[in-house]
Amino acid sequence: MTDLVSLRRALISVSDKTGVVEFARALAARGVELLSTGGTSALLREAGLSVRDVADVTGFPEMMDGRVKTLHPAVHGGLLALRDNAEHQTAMADHGIDPIDLLVVNLYPFEATVAKGADYDTCIENIDIGGPAMIRAAAKNHLFVNVVVDVEDYAALLTELDANDDRTSLAFRQRLAQTAYARTAAYDAAVSTWMAAALGEAAPRRRAFAGTLAQTLRYGENPHQSAAFYTDGSGRAGVATAKQWQGKELSYNNINDTDAAFELVAEFGGEAPACAIIKHANPCGVATGATLLEAYTRAYDCDRTSAFGGIVALNRPLDAATAEEIARIFTEVVIAPGADEAAMQVFAAKKNLRLLTTGALPDPAAPILTFRQVGGGFLVQGKDNGRIQLADLKVVTKRAPTDAELADMLFAWRVAKHVKSNAIVYVKDGATVGVGAGQMSRVDSTRIAARKAEDMAEALGLAAPLTRGCVAASDAFFPFADGVEVLAAVGATAVIQPGGSMRDAEVIAAADAAGLAMVFTSMRHFRH
Incomplete structure (x- = not known):
């Protein structure tokens, strides 16, 4: 099997011009012939480098606003030909095709174009065709061809050439090929995801996800689990961009x-x-x-x-x-x-x-997708960005909540959305005073939140827990009246919950009996 191969000819066509002049100069210094297209070719010439246009190789000019320039046998034959196959070599000689040993391509900035909010036609024009086709061809033929799709791999390639007398090893080319296929996969995923959204397809027949490695982690949730952190390229403010x-x-x-x-x-x-x-x-x-x-x-x-x-x-x-x-x-x-x-x-x-x-806060109302792996598949859903305003609340008890209670109810409701179900949140004067999370029984969450409030009252030297006079939020409806009875016993005066239980009448009656105000949101916030 071929291992070390020399570099004699490189095709460079990049959208992101970062570092390309220095990289091309280093290749030229090693005697590598440079081929290029459009803006990349002009930039390299301005830098004083000798560059041959791909149009001279193919015999056809760039046409159709640049849509057609590298889709030609002179390019793809040079990338795909097996150097140790006599039939391939004969075909190259018969048709005047020279081998291409290195392809350097980064794609049209489709993801960035979408992120800027460009219109449909502009996004379509930023879908690269020739680039992915060449990348896949070069990656398939990694037995003989190097393919570089990331600016950060320029230095790695030069280091490899220095270590191997201007040659590259098969193991190195394999790593480049894997990166190349991952890049085209991510690119296609970005295009298909955008198109699904543009067409209003909430559940397209095929769905693709992709990411870029940000960090290899020491381990996962536990030391015996391997883990890594990937970014999705969305630029959303948060831990990924911090x-x-x-x-x-x-x-x-x-x-x-x-x-x-x-x-x-x-x-x-x-x-x-x-x-x-x-x-x-x-x-x-x-x-x-x-x-x-x-x-x-x-x-x-x-x-x-x-x-x-x-x-x-x-x-x-x-x-x-x-x-x-x-x-x-x-x-x-x-x-x-x-x-x-x-x-x-x-x-x-x-x-x-x-x-x-982070420089900014994420938009909690942004329509983004979340996904979770299950055995044999993925669950995909829109992020829980549901929000409730005062006008959305329905008072269902004899006593209506006060303005202060309403303010705390809306605060508690925002917090409950971020607590694992079953979730109970006690709030007083714009601060949580007890949180019950992740219990199999809602009444258990109610009791746990109250117990935590009691423990803190003792630690702070308070005469009574801050649940006295608080409001409570429940992420989903109360299936029985017992949860509301516990809320009343610990001192809550008002409750916000979705409603919708078969026993709503019993729950409301329990609230009325205890003098509680209760409002329904008609929206739940399960978090599993």
């Missing part, structure tokens, strides 16, 4: 929990300063305040025990006062839109604390 300023690299669990925290705090976007503290993907404290420091303190006071070793997300740039308070306990990650220099200096002494800044 800048890490300090601390160890993020783990699988760090990334998962940080994403949960930041998506939750984004619910409070441009409103009052807000803080969410997450542990094992569930909020253990969420609050707003007049300042970021007050928001953090109130969130921390919901469940100080669980906050230890947790993730803190903020909806405003981190300031020094808040940083100093956060630094009083062990915190895994802090994520915020930004951080001032004084805050960063406070954290500098905490070497294991990861500080991430």
Whole structure:
């Protein structure tokens, strides 16, 4: 089997011109003949390099606004011909086809065009045809041909040539080919996903997903599990696009929990300063305040025990006062839109604390897809971006909620969306005071949230738990009246829930008997 092969001829045609002049110059210095097209060819000539146009090789000019330029046997024959096959060599000689040993192509910026919100026709024109065709041809023939599709592989190729007397090894070409096929697959996935959305196809017959490796992780949820982190190219503000300023690299669990925290705090976007503290993907404290420091303190006071070793997300740039308070306990990650220099200096002494800044908050209403693997397939759904306004609420009890109760109900409802089902959230004055998550029974979640509130009252030296006079939110309906009876017993005065149970009448009657106000949303927020 062929191993080391020499480079004599390269075809370079790139949309992203980053580093291409320096790369081409390094190839030319090694005696490699350069072929190119359009803008790439002009750029290389301006840099003083000798370049042959592909049109001279094919005998045909670029035509149809550049749609047709490399789709020709002189190009594809040069990429696909087996160098050790006599029949292929004869065909090349008969038709004047010279071999191409290196293909350097990065594709039209389709993903970036879509991200800019371009119209349908513009997106169509940014679908590359010749590029993917050449990439696949070169990758298939990696026994003899090198294919480079990423700017970051320029240096790797030059290093390989230096190590092998201007030749490349089969193992290296195989790695390049794998990357090339992954790139064309991701490109086609982006096009097909965009077209499905453009055509209003919520469930197209075929669905493709793709990602780019951002980080190889030490392990997954547990040390015996391998893991890696991929970005989807959407540019959505969050953990995937954040800048890490300090601390160890993020783990699988760090990334998962940080994403949960930041998506939750984004619910409070441009409103009052807000803080969410997450542990094992569930909020253990969420609050707003007049300042970021007050928001953090109130969130921390919901469940100080669980906050230890947790993730803190903020909806405003981190300031020094808040940083100093956060630094009083062990915190895994802090994520915020930004951080001032004084805050960063406070954290500098905490070497294991990861500080991430994103520059912005994600849009909680953005229509994006989420997916989860199951045995033999994938579940795909739209992100839960459902939101409720005052006008959407239906009062179902004899007593209507007060304005203060309504404000806390809407706050609790936003938080409940981010708590694992069955979810119960107690809120008072814009801060959670108890969270019950992930229980098989809703009444158990109700009791657990109350117990946590009792424990914190004792730890803070309060005369009574903050559930006295609070409101409660349930992510789904109460199937029986027992949950509402527990809410009343712990001091809740109002309840927000979807409604829709066969026993709604019993549940409402229990609320009326306890003097509670109850509203229905007609929307549930299961989170599994």
